[in-house]
Amino acid sequence: MAIMNPLIEIEDLSKLYQMGDETLKALDDVSLSVNKGDFVAIIGPSGSGKSTLMNMLGCLDVPSKGNYWLDGQKVNKMSDNQLAEIRNQKIGFIFQGFNLLPKLTAFENVELPLIYRKVPGKERKELALASLEKVGLADRVHHRPIELSGGQQQRVAVARALVGNPPILLADEPTGALDTKTGNEVLELMHHLNEQGHTIVLITHDLDIAKRAKRIIRIQDGKLFEDGGDFL
Amino acid sequence: MNITQGIKMAMSSILTNKLRAFLTMLGIIIGVSAVITLVSLGQGSTKQVTEQVQGLGSNLITVTITGRGSQTSLDYEDVMKLNEKSAIEAVAPVISQNVTVKHGNKNEDVSVEGTNAEYESVRDFHVQTGRFLLPIDVEYRQKVALIGTSTATDLFGLTDPVGQTVLINGNPFKIVGLLEEKGSSMGGSNDEKLLIPISTAERVFATKGVRNVYIQAKTPEEVDLAVSQLETELAKKFRGDEDSYRVFNQQDILESVESVTGIMTLMLSGIASISLLVGGIGIMNIMLVSVTERTREIGIRKAIGAKKRDILIQFLIESIVLSGIGGIFGIIVGIGGALLVGSITNIDVAFSLNVIWLAFGFSVIVGVFFGIFPANKAASLKPIEALRFE
Numbered sequence: 001m002a003i004m005n006p007l008i009e010i011e012d013l014s015k016l017y018q019m020g021d022e023t024l025k026a027l028d029d030v031s032l033s034v035n036k037g038d039f040v041a042i043i044g045p046s047g048s049g050k051s052t053l054m055n056m057l058g059c060l061d062v063p064s065k066g067n068y069w070l071d072g073q074k075v076n077k078m079s080d081n082q083l084a085e086i087r088n089q090k091i092g093f094i095f096q097g098f099n100l101l102p103k104l105t106a107f108e109n110v111e112l113p114l115i116y117r118k119v120p121g122k123e124r125k126e127l128a129l130a131s132l133e134k135v136g137l138a139d140r141v142h143h144r145p146i147e148l149s150g151g152q153q154q155r156v157a158v159a160r161a162l163v164g165n166p167p168i169l170l171a172d173e174p175t176g177a178l179d180t181k182t183g184n185e186v187l188e189l190m191h192h193l194n195e196q197g198h199t200i201v202l203i204t205h206d207l208d209i210a211k212r213a214k215r216i217i218r219i220q221d222g223k224l225f226e227d228g229g230d231f232l
Numbered sequence: 233m234n235i236t237q238g239i240k241m242a243m244s245s246i247l248t249n250k251l252r253a254f255l256t257m258l259g260i261i262i263g264v265s266a267v268i269t270l271v272s273l274g275q276g277s278t279k280q281v282t283e284q285v286q287g288l289g290s291n292l293i294t295v296t297i298t299g300r301g302s303q304t305s306l307d308y309e310d311v312m313k314l315n316e317k318s319a320i321e322a323v324a325p326v327i328s329q330n331v332t333v334k335h336g337n338k339n340e341d342v343s344v345e346g347t348n349a350e351y352e353s354v355r356d357f358h359v360q361t362g363r364f365l366l367p368i369d370v371e372y373r374q375k376v377a378l379i380g381t382s383t384a385t386d387l388f389g390l391t392d393p394v395g396q397t398v399l400i401n402g403n404p405f406k407i408v409g410l411l412e413e414k415g416s417s418m419g420g421s422n423d424e425k426l427l428i429p430i431s432t433a434e435r436v437f438a439t440k441g442v443r444n445v446y447i448q449a450k451t452p453e454e455v456d457l458a459v460s461q462l463e464t465e466l467a468k469k470f471r472g473d474e475d476s477y478r479v480f481n482q483q484d485i486l487e488s489v490e491s492v493t494g495i496m497t498l499m500l501s502g503i504a505s506i507s508l509l510v511g512g513i514g515i516m517n518i519m520l521v522s523v524t525e526r527t528r529e530i531g532i533r534k535a536i537g538a539k540k541r542d543i544l545i546q547f548l549i550e551s552i553v554l555s556g557i558g559g560i561f562g563i564i565v566g567i568g569g570a571l572l573v574g575s576i577t578n579i580d581v582a583f584s585l586n587v588i589w590l591a592f593g594f595s596v597i598v599g600v601f602f603g604i605f606p607a608n609k610a611a612s613l614k615p616i617e618a619l620r621f622e
Contacts, residue, residue, distance in 0.1 A: 055616050081541075084540070101532060
């Protein structure tokens with residue numbers, strides 16, 4: 001093991017689904033490690049297992065077998081509540097469909113992770129405002145998602161992912177619901193964040209987007225291939 | 233997530249769907265207001281009845297003679313001998329008849345009661361002007377009368393009845409006193425009657441013997457002793473035939489009133505619990521719909537770090553806030569309803585803080601009880617499945 005442990009360390013991880021008599025291997029003995037400061041793109045067609053991998057990395061689901069260390073903690077044997085805490089502390093999610101709460105304002109959406117972290121109100125307010133400022137939405141603080149454009153909504157989602165200062169940002173098709181121009185803006189933002197030291201794992205099916213990452217990993221039929229393989 | 237945060241979230245979620253929230257609360261509002269209105273009116277009328285019973289006089293015992301064979305009444309002298317018993321303070325025998333009383337060209341049908349001077353203390357019934365009957369009136373069969381307020385107004389209008397003369401069965405009687413206003417109590421109005429000396433009444437009504445006796449015990453503690461002394465004496469008079477007389481005491485009447493209201497309260501609580509139960513099911517129903525509608529929200533919250541407990545508390549608080557607000561509205565509507573019905577029907581209203589607290593507490597408990605199942609359902613959702621929900 002190196003002096004500095006990788007942020008993400010996956011070892012012989014499998015996820016099996018029982019479909020009637022057949023067993024489907026969504027992930028087949030995969031291993032992966034991601035270091036601090038990395039910008040990794042995971043690329044694969046639909047049905048390749050990339051959503052399953054995303055759920056594993058994001059601690060939203062537990063593997064059938066194998067080990068997973070996240071920031072030095074072994075997470076594959078944790079209870080639901082412990083996983084919730086890991087998600088809260090270690091991971092910032094950016095989803096394809098933004099997944100903002102429609103009844104809450106941008107500010108309220110951004111402060112939500114801090115509420116579950118039991119951060120006191122005053123500090124919460126400062127952090128949420130700072131995070132919104134970072135993504136350039138300081139003037140849209142009290143708007144509801146419906147009053148914002150798609151790009152602005154995704155930037156609120158980025159602000160929400162950033163607010164708790166998690167070691168990893170996990171982006172699942174972050175530009176999938178956006179047009180090319182705003183999609184580019186969001187990617188620019190992510191680049192910028194990576195330069196500032198945030199570790200980013202981006203999941204996409206689009207090679208042009210994947211190419212903007214430092215490192216590309218291809219996934220097909222539940223197996224991982226380093227450096228893109230046939231795609232490049 | 234702390235409780236204040238939870239209440240804030242619950243309030244904002246309730247406020248986004250005001251009509252639905254109101255309709256959901258309606259069951260609780262109706263239940264709580266029904267309890268408060270009915271119990272307040274029930275307690276008010278109980279208080280009224282109790283006051284009327286107590287208005288008959290203090291430590292009062294009533295003896296009614298129904299008779300045995302040819303002996304259908306007691307002699308006045310025998311009745312007055314009851315006064316010698318240790319627990320008995322005073323004895324007021326009564327002979328009464330409904331007769332027509334005339335003054336000038338006015339006729340009134342009223343109850344005329346022949347009694348003695350003790351009546352004043354036994355029945356706690358005094359004159360406001362003039363004088364009460366005196367022992368001497370009884371002794372000399374004086375043709376004097378006391379008049380009740382309503383009858384006085386009917387016969388004399390605004391003129392002072394004291395000193396006037398009325399005809400009872402054709403016999404002239406001088407009014408010597410105007411009775412105080414007492415309202416009605418058990419056994420009819422106290423203000424529509426005339427009181428005359430018992431000896432005079434025996435003459436005028438051409439009857440002999442007493443069938444009704446009011447007796448006052450010395451102290452409330454001695455009421456039971458007085459009753460047993462009376463029963464011993466009466467049993468001797470009627471040779472052990474217990475059907476020839478009846479002895480009531482005020483305590484018995486109060487107890488029977490209380491047992492009736494006890495049953496009433498029990499029935500009301502039953503009805504109230506049923507309506508609160510129905511309201512609770514309504515809350516559970518709406519909460520289940522809400523959990524389904526907000527599956528995606530729950531998924532997002534879980535993805536960003538909400539624990540099972542956080543989601544459980546959020547939905548539980550929402551259900552408690554719904555039922556609690558329903559309870560508060562119910563209290564307001566219930567108090568308003570009781571005052572309204574009370575003023576329309578002239579029934580006294582007695583609000584009991586205990587009942588109000590109980591109704592409110594019950595509505596909150598309904599919220600907890602019927603909120604647990606939906607809240608638990610929400611909290612147990614798997615984050616990936618909830619996120620995938622459209």
